[in-house]
Amino acid sequence: MHRFLKYSAALWLLTTLPVYAAGSKVIATGGATSIEGGAGGGIVPWAVINGYGSSGQWSVTGAVSQVGVDDFTLNSRSISLSYDNKYELSLGRQQLQLDSMGGELNQQIIGLKYKIAGELLYSAMPQISIGLQHKKQLDFAIPAAVGARDDQGTDLYLAASKVWLDAIWGRNVLINATVRATKGLQTGLLGFGTGSDNGYQYVGEFSAVVLLNPQWAIGAEFKQKPDELAFAREDHWRDLFVAWFANKHLSVVAGHVDLGSIATFRNQTGYYLALESTWAF
Amino acid sequence: MGILIRTLLLLALSGCSNSPEPKDWLYQQLGGAPGLEQLADGLLREIEQDQQIVHHFKDTDIARFRKLLIEQFCELSGGPCTYTGATMQESHTGFQITEADFDNLVEHLIKVMTEQQVPVAAQNRLLAKLAPMYRDVVYR
Numbered sequence: 432m433h434r435f436l437k438y439s440a441a442l443w444l445l446t447t448l449p450v451y452a453a454g455s456k457v458i459a460t461g462g463a464t465s466i467e468g469g470a471g472g473g474i475v476p477w478a479v480i481n482g483y484g485s486s487g488q489w490s491v492t493g494a495v496s497q498v499g500v501d502d503f504t505l506n507s508r509s510i511s512l513s514y515d516n517k518y519e520l521s522l523g524r525q526q527l528q529l530d531s532m533g534g535e536l537n538q539q540i541i542g543l544k545y546k547i548a549g550e551l552l553y554s555a556m557p558q559i560s561i562g563l564q565h566k567k568q569l570d571f572a573i574p575a576a577v578g579a580r581d582d583q584g585t586d587l588y589l590a591a592s593k594v595w596l597d598a599i600w601g602r603n604v605l606i607n608a609t610v611r612a613t614k615g616l617q618t619g620l621l622g623f624g625t626g627s628d629n630g631y632q633y634v635g636e637f638s639a640v641v642l643l644n645p646q647w648a649i650g651a652e653f654k655q656k657p658d659e660l661a662f663a664r665e666d667h668w669r670d671l672f673v674a675w676f677a678n679k680h681l682s683v684v685a686g687h688v689d690l691g692s693i694a695t696f697r698n699q700t701g702y703y704l705a706l707e708s709t710w711a712f
Numbered sequence: 713m714g715i716l717i718r719t720l721l722l723l724a725l726s727g728c729s730n731s732p733e734p735k736d737w738l739y740q741q742l743g744g745a746p747g748l749e750q751l752a753d754g755l756l757r758e759i760e761q762d763q764q765i766v767h768h769f770k771d772t773d774i775a776r777f778r779k780l781l782i783e784q785f786c787e788l789s790g791g792p793c794t795y796t797g798a799t800m801q802e803s804h805t806g807f808q809i810t811e812a813d814f815d816n817l818v819e820h821l822i823k824v825m826t827e828q829q830v831p832v833a834a835q836n837r838l839l840a841k842l843a844p845m846y847r848d849v850v851y852r
Contacts, residue, residue: 455764455815457822485812516811550811552818553846596840601833644832645822 434506434526435704438495442708443681453679454483454490454711456516458645460551460594463674463684464494464707467564467618468509468523469542472638473670473686473703474654477607478560478592480519480546481511482709483679489514489712496705498688502531502696505620511542519544519562527620531696536620537569549593551605557593564588566619577662577694579622580629586613594642605640605650616660617693625659632657640674648674666691670703682707738841739791741834742825745782748791752781754824755817762820765813788841800848807852814850818842 454461462479465471470481473496482490490513498505506528511521523540544562551558564586568574571582590609598604612631614623624630634657640650654668672686686703693699734740742748756778759766769777786793797803818839825835 455812455819457815457818485815486810488812550846553814553843555844596843597833597836601831601836603836603839645826 435495435497438508439706442493442495442706454488454709455485456483457552458483458679459642459648459674459676459682461490461492461709462592463682463705464492464496464509464511466496466498466505466507466523466525466705467540467542468494468507468521469511469519469544469562469564470513472607472640472650472652473672473684473688473705474668475607475609475636475638475652476542476544476562476564476588476590476611477609477638478546478549478558478590479551479607480513480516480544480560481521482513482711484513484711485516487515490709491711492707492709494705494707496684496703498690498701498703500688500690500693500699500701502529502699503690503693504528504530509540517546525620534573535570536573538619539567539569540619541565549591551592552594552596557591559589559591562588562590566615566623568619568622571622574616574620574622577621578625578660579616580624580626581614582622584614584619584623586611586615586619588612599641603642605638605642605648607638609636610634611636613657616657617665618656621660621694625661627661628659632659646676648676650674663695664692666693672703680708680710682709734790736790736792738789738834738837739786742785742789742830742838743828744791745786747828747830748782748785748789750828751785751824752778754827755781755820758820758824759817762816765816768807768809768813785838789838800845801852804849805852809850809852811850814846 461482462470470479471477481492484490492511495508506526509523513519521542525538527536542564546560549556549558567583588611592607594605596603634655636654638652640648642648652670658665670686670688674684676682684705688703690699780797783793784795787795
C-alpha cells in the first residue's frame with residue numbers, strides 16, 4: 432500500500448497545478464488507464480486513446496494502480512503520451528509482490544496504439560485501434576524455473592470500443608472488445624512461451640460500462656487468458672468497478688477482482704484501486 | 713435467479729405499459745419553448761468565450777443562428793416546430809470544423825444542460841439525436 436500511496440500523492444499534487452488546457456474530448460471518453468499502461472478499463476486495453484487531447488492536441492497521462500489479492504500484490508504505474516486522439520505511446524512498470532512466497536517480479540511494458548477507424552461517441556462504426564505491447568520481465572529467475580522460455584515478448588491486439596448514447600434507462604453504455612495475440616504467461620509476469628509451445632495464443636477481452644452520469648460509471652470486465660504453464664493452472668480474470676471522473680484531470684477507479692488461480696495459489700480475489708491524472712496541451 | 717429475472721421483466725414491461733412516452737417527451741424535459749431559448753442562449757455564451765471555435769462564427773448572423781438552433785432542437789425533441797435552415801452538411805461545408813471543435817461544442821451543450829438541470833436521461837437522448845450529425849459537420 433505504501434508504494435501506491437506514494438505515487439498517488441505525487442499524482443494528486445500534479446492536479447493542484449494551475450489548469451491551462453483540459454483538452455477537448457468529452458469527459459470520461461479517455462477511459463481509465465489499464466494495468467499495462469495506455470487507455471482501457473482496468474485489465475483490458477481499449478480502442479480509446481488516453482487523455483483528453485482531441486484532433487491536433489497532445490495529452491500526457493500518469494497513472495498508478497494496485498491490485499491486492501490473497502497471496503499477491505500488483506503495483507502498476509505508467510505514463511503515456513497521446514496525439515491527435517489517434518496515437519498513443521505508453522511506458523509501464525509492474526511490480527508483482529509475492530506476499531506468501533516472498534520476493535517480487537518486475538516487468539516493464541512499452542505500448543503503442545493507433546486508431547484506425549471510427550469515433551467512440553459519434554460514428555455508427557465503433558472506434559477501432561490496433562496496438563502492441565512489448566514486455567520485458569526483469570526478474571527472470573523464477574519464471575525460468577517454472578518453465579518460461581523467454582524473458583520478453585510482444586503482444587498484438589485489435590480493439591473496438593463504442594459508446595451507445597441513451598442505451599438503457601437513459602444511460603450511455605460503453606462496450607469494448609479486444610482480441611489479443613500473446614505468448615505471455617500470467618500476462619508476462621511469469622515470462623513468455625514455454626519449452627513445448629512458443630506460438631501465439633489468441634484471447635478475447637471484454638469490458639461493459641454504464642455511465643450513470645458524466646462523472647460516474649460502473650463496469651465489468653472479462654479477460655481470457657491462455658493456460659500454457661505445466662506447473663500451475665492459469666485462469667481468466669474478471670473485475671467489477673466503479674469509476675469517478677472528478678474532472679478532466681483526475682479520475683479514480685475502485686473495483687473487485689477475481690484472478691482465479693495464480694502459480695498454484697487458488698481463488699485469488701481482492702481489490703483494485705487506480706488513480707489517473709491527465710493533461711492536454 | 714429465475715424469479716429475479718421474471719420480476720425484473722415484469723417491472724420492465726409494466727414500466728412500459730403504464731407510462732407510454734409522449735412524442736414530445738424530450739421537448740418537455742428540455743423545458744419546452746422557454747427551456748430551448750435558455751439552452752440556445754447558454755450555448756451562445758459558451759461559444760462566445762471559446763477561443764477555439766468562436767472564429768467559425770465571425771460572419772454568422774447570430775440572431776438567425778439562434779432562431780434556427782431553437783427550431784432544430786425543437787423539431788429533434790418532438791416539439792411543435794419545423795426546422796427551416798439548410799442541411800447540416802450544407803451549413804458546415806467550407807468551415808473546416810475539426811474533431812476538437814465538435815468535441816468542444818458537445819461539452820458546452822452538456823455543461824449548459826447540466827446548469828439548467830436537464831435530467832441525465834434527457835441530456836443523453838438529445839446527444840444521441842445530435843451525434844450522427846458528426847459526419848455532416850466535421851472536416852467538410
